[in-house]
Amino acid sequence: MFRLLKLIVIPVILAPVGDSQGLSDTAVSSPQLRVHVGDSAFMGCVVQSAEEKHVVKVDWILSKGERAVSEYVLYYYSNLSVPTGRFQNRSLLVGDVLQNDGSLLLQDVQEADQGTYTCEIRFESESRVFKKSVELFVLPEEPKELTVHVGDSTEMGCFFQSTKKKHVTKVEWMFSSGKHATEEVVLRCDSSVPRGHSQSQGRFQNRVNLMGDISQNDGSIMFQTVKLSDQGTYTCHIYLGKLESRKTIVLRVIQEEPQRSISTTPRPKTHQPVTLDGNQLVIIVGIICTTLLLFPVLILIVKKTQWNKSSVSSMASLKSLESKEKANPEKHVYSSISTWETTEEGPRGQSEATYMTMHPVWPSLQSDPHNPVGKKKSQLGKFPEPQTF
Numbered sequence: 001m002f003r004l005l006k007l008i009v010i011p012v013i014l015a016p017v018g019d020s021q022g023l024s025d026t027a028v029s030s031p032q033l034r035v036h037v038g039d040s041a042f043m044g045c046v047v048q049s050a051e052e053k054h055v056v057k058v059d060w061i062l063s064k065g066e067r068a069v070s071e072y073v074l075y076y077y078s079n080l081s082v083p084t085g086r087f088q089n090r091s092l093l094v095g096d097v098l099q100n101d102g103s104l105l106l107q108d109v110q111e112a113d114q115g116t117y118t119c120e121i122r123f124e125s126e127s128r129v130f131k132k133s134v135e136l137f138v139l140p141e142e143p144k145e146l147t148v149h150v151g152d153s154t155e156m157g158c159f160f161q162s163t164k165k166k167h168v169t170k171v172e173w174m175f176s177s178g179k180h181a182t183e184e185v186v187l188r189c190d191s192s193v194p195r196g197h198s199q200s201q202g203r204f205q206n207r208v209n210l211m212g213d214i215s216q217n218d219g220s221i222m223f224q225t226v227k228l229s230d231q232g233t234y235t236c237h238i239y240l241g242k243l244e245s246r247k248t249i250v251l252r253v254i255q256e257e258p259q260r261s262i263s264t265t266p267r268p269k270t271h272q273p274v275t276l277d278g279n280q281l282v283i284i285v286g287i288i289c290t291t292l293l294l295f296p297v298l299i300l301i302v303k304k305t306q307w308n309k310s311s312v313s314s315m316a317s318l319k320s321l322e323s324k325e326k327a328n329p330e331k332h333v334y335s336s337i338s339t340w341e342t343t344e345e346g347p348r349g350q351s352e353a354t355y356m357t358m359h360p361v362w363p364s365l366q367s368d369p370h371n372p373v374g375k376k377k378s379q380l381g382k383f384p385e386p387q388t389f
Contacts, residue, residue, distance in 0.1 A: 030116065030133040035161045037141035040107045040238075040245040042162035042217075043134045045119035047100040054124040058093065058102035064115040073117065074104060086112075094243055103164075105243060106136075114138040134163060145250045153224045158236035158247050160217040170239040171210070171219035177232040186234065187221060189214065228253050 035041045043060075047053070058076035072084045074091045081093040090108050095101030102121050106113065114136055121130040148154045160168055173186035185201040191214050200208040207225050212218030219238055223230070231253040238245045 030135050031163045032135045032137065033161050033163060034137045034139055035109045036139045037109060037111060038144075039109055039142075039247065040105060040160060041109055041136060042094070042160065042164070042167060042240065043104045043106065043117055043119070043136075044163040045095065045102040045104065045121065045132050047121055047130050049100060053100060053126070055097045055100055055102065055121055056124045057120075057122040058097065059120040060091070060102075060104050061118045061120070062113075062115050063118065068115075073106075076102065092243065094240060105240070105245070107245060109136075109138055111138050144248065145252060147252045147254060148223075148226045149254050149256065150226060150228055152226055153222065154226065154251070155211060156221050156223060156234060156236070156249050156251075158212065158219040158221070158238065160219070160238045160240075160245060162217050167240055168214050168217045168219070168238055169241055170237075171212075171214060172237040172239070173208070173219075173221060174235045174237065175204075175230075175232055176235075177229075181232075189219070191215070223251075226251075226253055228255060 033041050033043070045058075045060075047055075056077070058074075060073040060075070061070050062073050063070045073087045074081065074083045074093060076082075076093055076097065079097075083089070083091040087106070090106060092105045092107070093102065094105045095103035100121070102119055104117070104119070117134045117136060119132045119134075123130075142157065146154055146156070156173075158171070158173075168191065170188075170190040172188050175184045175186050176182075184204075186204045187200045187208050187210060189199065189210050200206070207223065209222050209224075210219070211222045212220035217238075219236055231251055234249045234251060236247045236249070238247075
């Protein structure tokens with residue numbers, strides 16, 4: 001009895017270990033996804049099994065590290081899919097649960113979404129759990145605006161990151177010139193059309209081509225010979241069956257000609273010697289010679305101007321002095337002095353002689369009766385009349 005029980009228990013324990021389909025608690029190797037901020041990410045989670053299994057529960061859990069607290073992204077139970085927390089309106093269960101598919105579509109990826117996502121699928125009447133992990137790396141946001149000059153070409157990227165290839169069914173590009181303008185179809189392409197046979201529409205014919213490979217989830221286009229009327233908003237629609245993911249790019253067109261440069265990276269500035277051609281040397285030498293010739297002339301002009309100023313000032317001072325002299329002329333009064341006459345003859349028989357002495361008389365002193373000096377001088381100026389003996 002004991003041996004029979006042992007034979008029954010051992011196959012039950014060893015069967016999951018040999019099961020390559022992964023119907024155990026052992027996790028499958030983790031693929032990696034690199035997604036830009038604002039883009040979408042598709043994380044596949046499919047259980048391959050020859051037996052028919054009925055999925056009863058699907059859980060998607062985000063873990064950012066060993067010590068970090070895990071958070072639920074989405075769970076499926078009783079035919080109901082429920083996104084949780086900050087993943088509401090951004091996470092969708094896009095797999096077919098009846099086909100053991102619990103794949104997840106995460107839209108508008110944010111920086112905080114980076115981490116390890118683990119899918120857990122539980123089957124009916126089974127205690128074992130199938131697990132699959134995906135490592136998501138979030139890259140900086142790509143520019144949402146492109147500036148192009150008239151006549152140039154530009155590429156518009158539209159990628160859909162997925163752990164599985166050949167999942168995109170159709171790519172569609174639309175154009176709108178404004179808020180209330182009608183949208184125009186730029187390009188339509190589905191997975192059945194070979195690469196290089198996309199169909200551009202309307203005025204974009206022969207100017208827009210599909211550059212990406214839909215089988216690689218790449219719907220990028222090349223825009224050639226850009227016109228001023230092409231300015232506006234371009235929206236890329238990527239379809240995963242009935243599901244849709246969008247990416248919007250604003251195109252700005254400049255009329256001016258582009259400044260063409262050899263390299264896109266700026267070169268470090270270096271001090272290089274400046275070389276002058278023949279004409280520049282002749283101009284510099286001419287300027288120096290002209291300056292040397294004009295410098296002495298400038299000195300002579302300055303000196304002559306100073307001499308003229310000094311002569312004018314001296315003449316003005318002289319004229320002022322003359323005018324003062326004319327206004328107050330000096331008045332001189334002369335008087336005669338008679339000598340005493342003698343009848344005696346000199347030793348040598350000299351005859352009589354008369355002498356005259358002149359004394360200046362100042363009118364100011366004469367006119368002032370209170371001035372003693374003036375009185376003296378007035379008295380001195382008066383001589384008695386000569387008497388004859």
